Amino acid sequence: MFDQNELQFEMVQLLDENGNGDEQELASFSDEFLVTLYRWMRKARVIDERLLKMQRQGRIGTYAPFSGQEAAQIGSVMALRKDDWIFPSYREIAACLVHGLPLAQIFQYVRGRVIGKRMPDDLNIFPIQIIIGAQTLHATGCAWATKLKGETQVSVCYFGDGATSEGDFHEALNFAAVYRVPVIFFCQNNHYAISVPVHKQTASRTIAQKALAYGMKGVLVDGNDALAVYKTMKQAVEAARNGEGPMLIEALTYRLGPHTTADDPTKYRNAEEVEQWKRKKDPLHRLRVLLEKRGLWTEAQEEAWVAQVNEEVTAAYEEATANETGSLVDIFDYVYGKPSKLLQEQQQEVARRKQRKEVK
Amino acid sequence: MAEITMIQAINEAMRQEMERDERVIVLGEDVGTNGGVFRATDGLLEQFGDQRVFDTPLAESGIIGTSIGLAVNGFRPIAEIQFLGFVYQAMDQLAAQAARIRFRSAGRFTCPIVVRSPYGGGVRTPELHSDALEALFTHSPGLKVVMPSNAYDAKGLLIAAIRDEDPVLFLEPMKLYRAFRMEVPEEPYEIPLGKARIVKEGEDVTIISWGATVPLVAKLAAEMKAQGVDAEVIDLRCLQPLDIDTIMQSVEKTGRVMIVHEAVKTNGFGAEIAALISERALFSLSAPIVRVTGYDTPYPVPSVEDDWLPNAARIVEGVQTLMRY
Numbered sequence: 001m002f003d004q005n006e007l008q009f010e011m012v013q014l015l016d017e018n019g020n021g022d023e024q025e026l027a028s029f030s031d032e033f034l035v036t037l038y039r040w041m042r043k044a045r046v047i048d049e050r051l052l053k054m055q056r057q058g059r060i061g062t063y064a065p066f067s068g069q070e071a072a073q074i075g076s077v078m079a080l081r082k083d084d085w086i087f088p089s090y091r092e093i094a095a096c097l098v099h100g101l102p103l104a105q106i107f108q109y110v111r112g113r114v115i116g117k118r119m120p121d122d123l124n125i126f127p128i129q130i131i132i133g134a135q136t137l138h139a140t141g142c143a144w145a146t147k148l149k150g151e152t153q154v155s156v157c158y159f160g161d162g163a164t165s166e167g168d169f170h171e172a173l174n175f176a177a178v179y180r181v182p183v184i185f186f187c188q189n190n191h192y193a194i195s196v197p198v199h200k201q202t203a204s205r206t207i208a209q210k211a212l213a214y215g216m217k218g219v220l221v222d223g224n225d226a227l228a229v230y231k232t233m234k235q236a237v238e239a240a241r242n243g244e245g246p247m248l249i250e251a252l253t254y255r256l257g258p259h260t261t262a263d264d265p266t267k268y269r270n271a272e273e274v275e276q277w278k279r280k281k282d283p284l285h286r287l288r289v290l291l292e293k294r295g296l297w298t299e300a301q302e303e304a305w306v307a308q309v310n311e312e313v314t315a316a317y318e319e320a321t322a323n324e325t326g327s328l329v330d331i332f333d334y335v336y337g338k339p340s341k342l343l344q345e346q347q348q349e350v351a352r353r354k355q356r357k358e359v360k
Numbered sequence: 361m362a363e364i365t366m367i368q369a370i371n372e373a374m375r376q377e378m379e380r381d382e383r384v385i386v387l388g389e390d391v392g393t394n395g396g397v398f399r400a401t402d403g404l405l406e407q408f409g410d411q412r413v414f415d416t417p418l419a420e421s422g423i424i425g426t427s428i429g430l431a432v433n434g435f436r437p438i439a440e441i442q443f444l445g446f447v448y449q450a451m452d453q454l455a456a457q458a459a460r461i462r463f464r465s466a467g468r469f470t471c472p473i474v475v476r477s478p479y480g481g482g483v484r485t486p487e488l489h490s491d492a493l494e495a496l497f498t499h500s501p502g503l504k505v506v507m508p509s510n511a512y513d514a515k516g517l518l519i520a521a522i523r524d525e526d527p528v529l530f531l532e533p534m535k536l537y538r539a540f541r542m543e544v545p546e547e548p549y550e551i552p553l554g555k556a557r558i559v560k561e562g563e564d565v566t567i568i569s570w571g572a573t574v575p576l577v578a579k580l581a582a583e584m585k586a587q588g589v590d591a592e593v594i595d596l597r598c599l600q601p602l603d604i605d606t607i608m609q610s611v612e613k614t615g616r617v618m619i620v621h622e623a624v625k626t627n628g629f630g631a632e633i634a635a636l637i638s639e640r641a642l643f644s645l646s647a648p649i650v651r652v653t654g655y656d657t658p659y660p661v662p663s664v665e666d667d668w669l670p671n672a673a674r675i676v677e678g679v680q681t682l683m684r685y
Contacts, residue, residue, distance in 0.1 A: 085433075119464035126432070127464040134457055137422060141429020146409060148385075149434060168453075171422030178417055334463045335501050337470065337525040340554060340601030342636075 009206060011252060012232050013222040017280050019289025020101035021227075026290065035296055037078060037226055038287050041070040044094035045284060047103070051093075051110060054317075055261045060110040063091045063315070068224075068256035070281030072188045074098050075229030076156065078253070079237055085124040085142050087135040088267040091188070091255075092158045096125055103312065107320035114326035114334075124153065132193075133159055133166030136185060138175040143246070154240045155183045162193025164207050173214040173220060175250065182240035185248045188223060195268035208250035213338035214258055216246050223251030224283040254281065279291040327360050361543040366536050369511035369544050370400050370476075373488050373518040376548045381436065384522060387414040388423055389438030397442055398478060398537055404547045420450035427473045428458050436522060437473045442532065444479035445488030445659075451496075458527040459502030464466050474521045478534035480572035480622055481654075486661040489536075491659045492571070492623035497529050498600045498632070504528040504553055505599040509574035513597055516551030526551060533572030540575070554601035558610070562592035565616040565682050568607060568633060570596040571669055573620045580675050589683060599629055604625060604636060609639055615646040616682045620670050625653040647685035650678045 013048045014022040048067045055063040066073065073095040077086065084090075086099055100123050105339040108116030109128070119125045127144075139157035146153050151169060162219050163169050176183050186209060191198050204210055211218025217239075221232045229251055256276040264330040267276070291297035332339055332347035339347065353359045364372070378384045386404055387398075394416035395402030405413040408443035416423050436662060441447050447454065461471040471681040481490035485529055504526055506515035514532065521528040545658050559578045562585075569577045574595045582593040592610050596603065611617055617637060634649045652670045660668045 021637055077623070114466055116466075117464055117483055118468045121468065127461065127469070131452055131456060134425065134452060138429040138457070141426030141431075143429070144426060145430045145433035145435050148430075155429075166549025168425060171419040172418070174417050175422050176420065194666075250417040287620065303373070326497050329481065334467050336462070336504070336601075342602060 009209065011222050011229045013208070013225050014227040015225045015233060015286050015290060017286055019286045019293070021290075026227070030295055031294060032340060034287070034291055034294070036182075037230070038284070038291055038297070039075065040074045040286050041226065041287065041319065042100055042305055043309045044074060044097065044304070047097070047106075047305055047313055048093070050310075052257065052261065052315050058105070061112050062260050063110055064260045064263055066091050066255070068093055068254045068277065068283070069188055069190060070094055071226035071287070072223035073158075074087065074231055074235045074250040075226035076186055076249075079233035080154065080156065080231050083124060084153050085126065085139070085327065087126045087129065087139040087142075087155065087157040088137065088159065088339060089129045089132075089158055089163075092152065093129075095158060096128075099125060101125060103316035104319040107317050108324070110136045111320065111324075114322060116329050125249030133163035134174075135169040135278050136169050137165065137175070138174030139183050140172045140181060140246075143181035144179055145178065147179070147181050149318075152241050154237050155165070156243045157183060157274075159185070159187055159190040160188060160193060161198045161201055161207060162196070163187070164210065165193075165201055166358065173211070173246070174217065177216045179222045180243070180245035181244045181306040182243070184240060185246065186233070187248065188253050189250050190253050190317045192265075192269070194263060197268075201204045206210040206250055208248060211248035214248075218248045218250070220250045220252065223288070224281050226283060228280040240346070254282075272291070278337040326332055327354060329354055361545055363513055363541040364544050365538045365541050366508070366511040366514045366532070367398055367400055369515040370518055370532060371402055371404075371408065373515045373522070373548070374401065375404060375407065377519060377522045378404065378412065380548065382412075382432060384431070384438065384615060385412045385414070385434045385435050386438045387416050387427065389442050389634070390417060391413055391415060391440050394583075396440065398534065399421055400532075401440065401474070403552055404665055421453050424450045424458060424473075426451040427475075428453065428461065429469055431471045432461065438522060439475050441474060441475060441477040442488040443485070444477040444493055445491045447477060447493060448559070452638060454527075454529070455497065455500035455503065459500045461502075463502060464527070470479065470525045471527045472525050473530045474518070474530050476518075476532060478537070479531045480523060480535050481659060481665050482535045482572070483529060484665070485624050487659070490665070492654065493626060494529075494531060494571075495632075497630045498629055500668040502527065503600060505531070506553060506597065507531045507533070507571035507599065509533065509571055509595050510540075511544050513551060513557065515544055516549050517553065517597060517632065519548050519641045520550040520553050521617065524545075528553070530546050531571060535572050536575065551597070553598050554617050555597070556603035557595045557597055557604040558606065559593040559595050560591065562590040564590045564609075564614055565618060565679055566592045566594065566597065566610040566614045567618045567620060567679070568594045569620040570599065572622055576670075576672065577620050580672055584676070584679060589679060591679065606641055607633065607637070613645045615644055616685070617645070618650045618652065618678050618682060620652045620675060622654050622669060624656045625651060626656050628653055647682045648680055652678045652685045
């Protein structure tokens with residue numbers, strides 16, 4: 001009876017680890033698209049590496065690096081319309097960037113500035129989620145609203161393999177399927193929830209197959225193959241926009257670095273495994289090979305791109321730190337529409353201390 | 361003016377707000393076809409249809425979590441948690457998510473949802489149906505906590521809660537749902553959140569209460585008057601925001617304070633009120649503050665709940681203790 005479901009246990013892949021794939025399929029992607037996709041991935045990798053360094057230098061707070069997951073994040077967001085909603089967790093910096101979040105604001109966020117939390121008014125990006133899986137329900141509710149209003153945006157929820165163990169994940173998929181709302185659950189299975197490997201997280205053979213239980217379509221895609229991710233996401237978005245309801249996508253990928261700057265992955269992963277993913281399956285590598293074959297990539301070109309991103313990063317960092325504003329006084333304004341008398345008293349106390357320069 | 365019960369007033373408030381504003385929707389367990397286990401949402405599905413009234417899957421976190429997404433994307437959901445004891449299953453979505461959307465987005469997003477839930481004892485419910493958990497949520501910045509004690513207040517406060525831009529936890533004392541009728545205007549009206557009601561003015565002692573215990577306190581205060589103790593009774597109606605001015609004015613007048621609530625004593629909201637009074641008016645006090653509350657146990661079994669709850673004997677004894685000073 002399970003075969004009534006369209007669930008594919010095979011992994012969608014367009015580009016193998018050596019940059020080869022079905023020629024006809026690959027021919028459907030324009031040169032311009034491939035270059036844009038690759039440049040975003042390269043840019044994201046540079047930014048991630050810079051952020052990691054900055055954390056080590058004490059210039060930003062605890063940071064959750066995403067290197068290794070560029071194809072999953074960028075390939076999926078590039079399939080969206082500008083007005084689609086995304087619900088990021090703390091590891092979706094690349095997805096947020098591609099959806100339009102200014103780099104300077106990302107610096108404000110990672111530097112713990114109040115204003116870094118505020119997504120620009122014209123961007124449908126939900127606040128970055130810290131509690132694992134909580135955003136799955138927000139995305140479902142948001143998509144439900146879209147459907148009730150008769151609008152056409154799709155809501156995309158990002159989360160990791162660990163989130164699929166949370167009750168909210170179950171409730172979100174269940175609600176989404178019951179109400180057939182235009183939401184896409186995009187799981188980046190990066191193999192580890194901090195230190196716990198995915199096989200200790202779930203006994204399911206795949207995460208995608210969990211879709212079966214809720215009555216929605218599930219797809220397993222090679223999350224390090226940006227083209228496969230893009231194509232899968234494009235189909236999911238189209239289906240959701242056409243009223244076909246939610247979908248669960250599992251992008252199989254790998255987090256090359258630590259969970260955050262606070263943990264040491266050598267304690268829970270062996271070097272050989274990491275090396276395998278780094279050397280053989282790096283999402284940037286396989287797209288670069290394709291670009292090279294089409295004459296769209298040279299070493300010099302790459303160096304120029306990297307230099308340009310480095311300049312952009314430096315400029316954005318300077319912009320973010322030059323305009324750093326905000327103090328403890330401000331945070332009281334964001335608790336209620338109108339602060340209560342008791343809250344106002346506390347705010348006034350802080351303002352007095354600020355005048356005496358006792359607080360920032 | 362019609363004489364109606366609290367549950368009818370709550371139903372009327374929701375119906376009128378749904379008529380006024382098509383963004384107002386209702387969701388929860390059994391709120392549709394069944395009209396709610398207490399009939400709070402009776403008739404709403406028939407009048408507004410299944411695109412505004414939703415019988416959801418049985419999942420508290422799901423109800424509140426999806427309400428957040430609905431609210432951020434333009435709706436004003438009224439979510440029902442069938443009994444307050446079930447809210448533990450939705451603690452993250454209520455206390456850490458809904459309450460903090462405004463803060464987490466530095467003002468970009470707001471979360472105008474109302475979470476309604478029956479609470480309170482004395483009606484012989486099974487385990488985890490009667491708990492008074494308001495203090496958990498006054499300890500969660502970003503939430504407003506409203507607890508009406510009669511039909512008139514329930515309607516006006518619920519309408520204000522639905523129109524509020526912030527998430528409001530609206531706790532309905534189930535014992536009072538049908539305990540008495542009172543005159544309630546048919547037209548919609550708002551009672552501002554954060555304004556206490558002086559139920560009875562008095563000179564000798566201030567009794568501060570809210571929700572389910574207010575009618576008992578009011579009745580006892582009337583009886584005490586005949587015995588020569590003139591108590592002032594304050595119904596807070598709303599714990600967050602708190603009407604500190606009304607409390608302080610009364611305390612400064614009477615110099616004696618009793619706080620009555622159903623929730624367990626330790627870290628109950630009464631402790632907060634006692635602390636605020638001691639910070640602001642210690643030298644106006646003629647006696648130590650007395651609290652009459654539930655005991656520090658899980659809500660008890662039906663056979664002993666009347667003795668566990670703040671009852672007439674304990675409240676009268678508390679006032680006598682205060683007056684001896």
